[in-house]
Amino acid sequence: MKCLDTDYETLLLTEPSPGVVVVALNRPDRSNAMTDTMFAELEHAALGLDAEDDCRVVIVTGTGANFCVGYDLADADELPGLGAMEMLDQQERAARALLAIRSLRVPVIAAVEGAAAGGGLALALAADIRLGSSTAKFNAAFVRIGLSAGDLGTSWLLTRLVGPAAAGDICFTGRLVRAAEAAEIGLINRLSEDGALDDALELAESIVANSPGGVQLSKRALQANMEVSSYAAALELENRGQALLTRGADMPEALTAFKEKRAPVFTGQ
Structure with a gap:
Protein backbone atom coordinates (compact mmCIF):
# COMPACT_ATOMS: atom_id res chain seq x y z
CA MET A 1 0.00 0.00 0.00
CA ALA A 209 -11.91 -13.71 5.68
CA ASN A 210 -15.31 -12.29 4.70
CA SER A 211 -16.58 -10.51 1.60
CA PRO A 212 -14.98 -7.04 1.36
CA GLY A 213 -18.12 -5.48 -0.08
CA GLY A 214 -20.35 -7.18 2.44
CA VAL A 215 -18.26 -5.92 5.35
CA GLN A 216 -18.03 -2.37 4.01
CA LEU A 217 -21.75 -2.05 3.33
CA SER A 218 -22.49 -3.61 6.73
CA LYS A 219 -20.42 -0.86 8.34
CA ARG A 220 -22.19 1.77 6.26
CA ALA A 221 -25.60 0.43 7.30
CA LEU A 222 -24.69 0.19 10.99
CA GLN A 223 -23.35 3.74 11.11
CA ALA A 224 -26.05 5.34 8.98
CA ASN A 225 -28.85 3.65 10.89
CA MET A 226 -27.59 5.18 14.14
CA GLU A 227 -28.70 8.48 12.66
CA VAL A 228 -31.93 7.77 10.77
CA SER A 229 -35.17 8.38 12.60
CA SER A 230 -37.34 5.46 11.53
CA TYR A 231 -37.45 1.72 10.90
CA ALA A 232 -38.70 2.37 7.38
CA ALA A 233 -35.67 4.54 6.60
CA ALA A 234 -33.37 1.83 7.94
CA LEU A 235 -35.01 -0.78 5.72
CA GLU A 236 -34.63 1.45 2.67
CA LEU A 237 -30.90 1.84 3.29
CA GLU A 238 -30.46 -1.89 3.89
CA ASN A 239 -32.39 -2.78 0.73
CA ARG A 240 -30.06 -0.70 -1.42
CA GLY A 241 -26.98 -2.33 0.08
CA GLN A 242 -28.24 -5.85 -0.48
CA ALA A 243 -29.31 -5.06 -4.04
CA LEU A 244 -25.84 -3.73 -4.83
CA LEU A 245 -24.06 -6.74 -3.35
CA THR A 246 -26.07 -9.26 -5.39
CA ARG A 247 -24.72 -7.56 -8.54
CA GLY A 248 -21.10 -8.31 -7.57
CA ALA A 249 -18.97 -11.45 -7.83
CA ASP A 250 -18.61 -12.33 -4.15
CA MET A 251 -22.14 -13.50 -3.41
CA PRO A 252 -22.27 -15.99 -6.35
CA GLU A 253 -18.79 -17.19 -5.32
CA ALA A 254 -19.96 -17.75 -1.76
CA LEU A 255 -22.97 -19.77 -2.93
CA THR A 256 -20.80 -21.85 -5.27
CA ALA A 257 -18.24 -22.47 -2.52
CA PHE A 258 -21.00 -23.58 -0.15
CA LYS A 259 -22.27 -26.11 -2.69
CA GLU A 260 -18.75 -27.33 -3.38
CA LYS A 261 -17.94 -27.51 0.35
CA ARG A 262 -14.87 -25.27 0.13
CA ALA A 263 -13.82 -21.87 1.43
CA PRO A 264 -14.91 -18.96 -0.77
CA VAL A 265 -12.34 -16.82 -2.56
CA PHE A 266 -13.53 -13.23 -2.25
CA THR A 267 -12.25 -10.51 -4.58
CA GLY A 268 -14.37 -7.51 -3.58
CA GLN A 269 -15.48 -7.10 -7.19
Whole structure:
Protein backbone atom coordinates (compact mmCIF):
# COMPACT_ATOMS: atom_id res chain seq x y z
CA MET A 1 0.00 0.00 0.00
CA LYS A 2 1.35 3.42 -0.99
CA CYS A 3 0.22 5.09 2.23
CA LEU A 4 2.52 2.82 4.25
CA ASP A 5 5.53 4.50 2.65
CA THR A 6 4.76 7.85 4.30
CA ASP A 7 7.03 8.88 7.18
CA TYR A 8 5.01 10.37 10.02
CA GLU A 9 6.27 12.30 13.00
CA THR A 10 3.62 11.04 15.45
CA LEU A 11 2.31 7.82 13.87
CA LEU A 12 3.69 4.42 12.92
CA LEU A 13 1.85 2.48 10.20
CA THR A 14 2.49 -1.24 9.63
CA GLU A 15 0.81 -4.10 7.79
CA PRO A 16 1.26 -7.21 9.98
CA SER A 17 -0.83 -9.35 7.62
CA PRO A 18 -2.37 -8.78 4.18
CA GLY A 19 -5.15 -6.21 4.36
CA VAL A 20 -4.67 -5.40 8.07
CA VAL A 21 -3.08 -2.03 8.85
CA VAL A 22 -2.05 -1.00 12.36
CA VAL A 23 -2.00 2.76 13.00
CA ALA A 24 -0.01 3.26 16.21
CA LEU A 25 0.16 6.62 17.96
CA ASN A 26 3.89 7.02 18.37
CA ARG A 27 4.73 9.47 21.15
CA PRO A 28 5.37 6.98 23.97
CA ASP A 29 7.49 9.45 25.93
CA ARG A 30 4.35 11.65 26.20
CA SER A 31 1.92 8.73 26.65
CA ASN A 32 0.84 9.36 23.05
CA ALA A 33 -0.65 12.74 23.92
CA MET A 34 -2.26 14.48 20.97
CA THR A 35 -0.83 17.51 19.19
CA ASP A 36 -1.91 19.53 16.17
CA THR A 37 0.63 17.55 14.15
CA MET A 38 -0.91 14.25 15.28
CA PHE A 39 -4.39 15.42 14.30
CA ALA A 40 -3.16 16.42 10.84
CA GLU A 41 -1.33 13.11 10.43
CA LEU A 42 -4.31 11.05 11.60
CA GLU A 43 -6.50 12.73 9.00
CA HIS A 44 -3.88 12.25 6.29
CA ALA A 45 -3.37 8.58 7.18
CA ALA A 46 -7.11 7.86 7.30
CA LEU A 47 -7.76 9.47 3.92
CA GLY A 48 -4.84 7.57 2.43
CA LEU A 49 -6.00 4.24 3.82
CA ASP A 50 -9.54 4.87 2.62
CA ALA A 51 -8.22 5.11 -0.93
CA GLU A 52 -6.46 1.72 -0.68
CA ASP A 53 -8.60 -1.10 -2.04
CA ASP A 54 -6.27 -3.63 -0.40
CA CYS A 55 -6.93 -2.21 3.07
CA ARG A 56 -9.56 -4.37 4.76
CA VAL A 57 -9.27 -3.57 8.50
CA VAL A 58 -7.57 -0.77 10.44
CA ILE A 59 -6.38 -1.21 14.03
CA VAL A 60 -5.68 1.92 16.07
CA THR A 61 -3.43 1.51 19.09
CA GLY A 62 -0.63 3.24 20.98
CA THR A 63 3.05 2.53 21.42
CA GLY A 64 4.31 2.11 24.96
CA ALA A 65 2.19 1.68 28.06
CA ASN A 66 -0.76 3.90 27.13
CA PHE A 67 -3.26 4.24 24.30
CA CYS A 68 -3.56 8.04 24.45
CA VAL A 69 -3.90 10.48 27.34
CA GLY A 70 -5.63 13.17 25.28
CA TYR A 71 -4.41 16.58 24.21
CA ASP A 72 -0.85 17.33 25.26
CA LEU A 73 -1.22 19.77 28.15
CA ALA A 74 2.27 21.08 27.41
CA ASP A 75 0.65 22.74 24.38
CA ALA A 76 -2.51 23.81 26.20
CA ASP A 77 -1.15 27.00 27.79
CA GLU A 78 -1.61 28.84 24.52
CA LEU A 79 -5.27 27.91 24.10
CA PRO A 80 -6.83 30.66 26.30
CA GLY A 81 -4.88 33.27 24.34
CA LEU A 82 -6.21 32.21 20.94
CA GLY A 83 -8.90 34.26 19.28
CA ALA A 84 -12.35 32.72 18.84
CA MET A 85 -11.80 31.88 15.17
CA GLU A 86 -8.29 30.56 15.84
CA MET A 87 -9.65 28.24 18.52
CA LEU A 88 -12.48 27.13 16.23
CA ASP A 89 -9.95 26.34 13.50
CA GLN A 90 -7.87 24.24 15.89
CA GLN A 91 -10.95 22.45 17.22
CA GLU A 92 -12.17 21.67 13.72
CA ARG A 93 -8.75 20.31 12.74
CA ALA A 94 -8.96 17.82 15.62
CA ALA A 95 -12.57 16.95 14.79
CA ARG A 96 -11.71 16.29 11.13
CA ALA A 97 -9.05 13.79 12.22
CA LEU A 98 -11.46 11.74 14.30
CA LEU A 99 -14.19 12.01 11.68
CA ALA A 100 -11.75 10.66 9.10
CA ILE A 101 -11.00 7.66 11.33
CA ARG A 102 -14.69 6.98 11.96
CA SER A 103 -15.55 7.45 8.28
CA LEU A 104 -13.11 4.83 7.00
CA ARG A 105 -15.10 2.46 4.80
CA VAL A 106 -13.46 -0.56 6.46
CA PRO A 107 -13.89 -1.63 10.10
CA VAL A 108 -11.73 0.14 12.66
CA ILE A 109 -10.67 -1.67 15.86
CA ALA A 110 -9.24 0.21 18.84
CA ALA A 111 -6.76 -1.88 20.82
CA VAL A 112 -6.45 -0.14 24.18
CA GLU A 113 -3.64 -0.68 26.66
CA GLY A 114 -3.35 1.70 29.60
CA ALA A 115 -5.01 5.10 29.59
CA ALA A 116 -7.51 6.37 27.03
CA ALA A 117 -8.36 9.79 28.40
CA GLY A 118 -10.03 12.88 26.96
CA GLY A 119 -9.25 12.95 23.26
CA GLY A 120 -7.85 9.42 23.63
CA LEU A 121 -11.26 8.26 24.80
CA ALA A 122 -12.83 10.08 21.84
CA LEU A 123 -10.46 8.28 19.45
CA ALA A 124 -11.34 4.89 20.95
CA LEU A 125 -15.04 5.74 20.66
CA ALA A 126 -14.59 6.60 16.97
CA ALA A 127 -13.62 2.97 16.27
CA ASP A 128 -16.27 0.40 15.37
CA ILE A 129 -14.97 -2.11 17.91
CA ARG A 130 -12.95 -1.59 21.10
CA LEU A 131 -10.80 -4.20 22.84
CA GLY A 132 -9.09 -3.44 26.13
CA SER A 133 -6.42 -5.23 28.14
CA SER A 134 -6.58 -5.53 31.92
CA THR A 135 -4.54 -2.31 32.14
CA ALA A 136 -7.05 -0.30 30.10
CA LYS A 137 -8.68 2.65 31.81
CA PHE A 138 -10.91 5.31 30.37
CA ASN A 139 -12.00 8.75 31.45
CA ALA A 140 -13.73 11.79 30.05
CA ALA A 141 -11.23 14.14 31.65
CA PHE A 142 -12.62 17.30 30.06
CA VAL A 143 -14.42 18.63 33.15
CA ARG A 144 -11.25 18.29 35.20
CA ILE A 145 -9.55 20.94 33.07
CA GLY A 146 -12.53 23.27 32.73
CA LEU A 147 -13.85 21.91 29.41
CA SER A 148 -16.96 20.07 28.27
CA ALA A 149 -17.34 16.39 27.43
CA GLY A 150 -19.06 17.66 24.30
CA ASP A 151 -15.76 17.25 22.48
CA LEU A 152 -14.62 15.29 19.42
CA GLY A 153 -17.83 13.28 19.26
CA THR A 154 -17.63 11.97 22.83
CA SER A 155 -21.10 13.12 23.93
CA TRP A 156 -22.75 11.52 20.88
CA LEU A 157 -20.87 8.23 20.76
CA LEU A 158 -20.53 7.51 24.48
CA THR A 159 -24.25 8.02 25.09
CA ARG A 160 -25.12 5.55 22.34
CA LEU A 161 -22.66 2.96 23.64
CA VAL A 162 -23.40 2.96 27.37
CA GLY A 163 -26.69 4.87 27.68
CA PRO A 164 -27.37 8.40 28.95
CA ALA A 165 -27.22 7.61 32.67
CA ALA A 166 -23.83 5.89 32.56
CA ALA A 167 -22.52 8.53 30.15
CA GLY A 168 -23.62 11.26 32.54
CA ASP A 169 -21.88 9.56 35.46
CA ILE A 170 -18.64 9.25 33.47
CA CYS A 171 -18.73 12.75 31.97
CA PHE A 172 -19.86 14.75 35.02
CA THR A 173 -17.31 13.20 37.40
CA GLY A 174 -14.35 12.65 35.07
CA ARG A 175 -13.68 9.46 37.03
CA LEU A 176 -11.68 6.49 35.77
CA VAL A 177 -13.55 3.58 34.22
CA ARG A 178 -11.30 0.55 34.57
CA ALA A 179 -11.24 -2.40 32.20
CA ALA A 180 -13.69 -4.70 34.01
CA GLU A 181 -16.32 -1.97 34.34
CA ALA A 182 -15.74 -0.86 30.75
CA ALA A 183 -16.53 -4.38 29.56
CA GLU A 184 -19.57 -4.62 31.83
CA ILE A 185 -21.19 -1.40 30.57
CA GLY A 186 -20.32 -1.95 26.91
CA LEU A 187 -17.62 0.69 26.58
CA ILE A 188 -15.34 -2.06 25.26
CA ASN A 189 -16.52 -5.14 23.39
CA ARG A 190 -14.45 -7.45 25.52
CA LEU A 191 -11.56 -7.67 27.91
CA SER A 192 -8.40 -9.10 26.35
CA GLU A 193 -6.45 -11.35 28.68
CA ASP A 194 -3.50 -11.86 26.31
CA GLY A 195 -3.13 -8.26 25.14
CA ALA A 196 -5.49 -6.03 23.23
CA LEU A 197 -3.37 -5.81 20.08
CA ASP A 198 -2.97 -9.59 19.76
CA ASP A 199 -6.72 -10.06 20.10
CA ALA A 200 -7.36 -7.20 17.67
CA LEU A 201 -5.13 -8.86 15.08
CA GLU A 202 -7.00 -12.14 15.51
CA LEU A 203 -10.33 -10.35 15.18
CA ALA A 204 -9.09 -8.52 12.09
CA GLU A 205 -8.17 -11.81 10.44
CA SER A 206 -11.71 -13.10 10.97
CA ILE A 207 -13.07 -9.95 9.30
CA VAL A 208 -10.64 -10.17 6.36
CA ALA A 209 -11.91 -13.71 5.68
CA ASN A 210 -15.31 -12.29 4.70
CA SER A 211 -16.58 -10.51 1.60
CA PRO A 212 -14.98 -7.04 1.36
CA GLY A 213 -18.12 -5.48 -0.08
CA GLY A 214 -20.35 -7.18 2.44
CA VAL A 215 -18.26 -5.92 5.35
CA GLN A 216 -18.03 -2.37 4.01
CA LEU A 217 -21.75 -2.05 3.33
CA SER A 218 -22.49 -3.61 6.73
CA LYS A 219 -20.42 -0.86 8.34
CA ARG A 220 -22.19 1.77 6.26
CA ALA A 221 -25.60 0.43 7.30
CA LEU A 222 -24.69 0.19 10.99
CA GLN A 223 -23.35 3.74 11.11
CA ALA A 224 -26.05 5.34 8.98
CA ASN A 225 -28.85 3.65 10.89
CA MET A 226 -27.59 5.18 14.14
CA GLU A 227 -28.70 8.48 12.66
CA VAL A 228 -31.93 7.77 10.77
CA SER A 229 -35.17 8.38 12.60
CA SER A 230 -37.34 5.46 11.53
CA TYR A 231 -37.45 1.72 10.90
CA ALA A 232 -38.70 2.37 7.38
CA ALA A 233 -35.67 4.54 6.60
CA ALA A 234 -33.37 1.83 7.94
CA LEU A 235 -35.01 -0.78 5.72
CA GLU A 236 -34.63 1.45 2.67
CA LEU A 237 -30.90 1.84 3.29
CA GLU A 238 -30.46 -1.89 3.89
CA ASN A 239 -32.39 -2.78 0.73
CA ARG A 240 -30.06 -0.70 -1.42
CA GLY A 241 -26.98 -2.33 0.08
CA GLN A 242 -28.24 -5.85 -0.48
CA ALA A 243 -29.31 -5.06 -4.04
CA LEU A 244 -25.84 -3.73 -4.83
CA LEU A 245 -24.06 -6.74 -3.35
CA THR A 246 -26.07 -9.26 -5.39
CA ARG A 247 -24.72 -7.56 -8.54
CA GLY A 248 -21.10 -8.31 -7.57
CA ALA A 249 -18.97 -11.45 -7.83
CA ASP A 250 -18.61 -12.33 -4.15
CA MET A 251 -22.14 -13.50 -3.41
CA PRO A 252 -22.27 -15.99 -6.35
CA GLU A 253 -18.79 -17.19 -5.32
CA ALA A 254 -19.96 -17.75 -1.76
CA LEU A 255 -22.97 -19.77 -2.93
CA THR A 256 -20.80 -21.85 -5.27
CA ALA A 257 -18.24 -22.47 -2.52
CA PHE A 258 -21.00 -23.58 -0.15
CA LYS A 259 -22.27 -26.11 -2.69
CA GLU A 260 -18.75 -27.33 -3.38
CA LYS A 261 -17.94 -27.51 0.35
CA ARG A 262 -14.87 -25.27 0.13
CA ALA A 263 -13.82 -21.87 1.43
CA PRO A 264 -14.91 -18.96 -0.77
CA VAL A 265 -12.34 -16.82 -2.56
CA PHE A 266 -13.53 -13.23 -2.25
CA THR A 267 -12.25 -10.51 -4.58
CA GLY A 268 -14.37 -7.51 -3.58
CA GLN A 269 -15.48 -7.10 -7.19
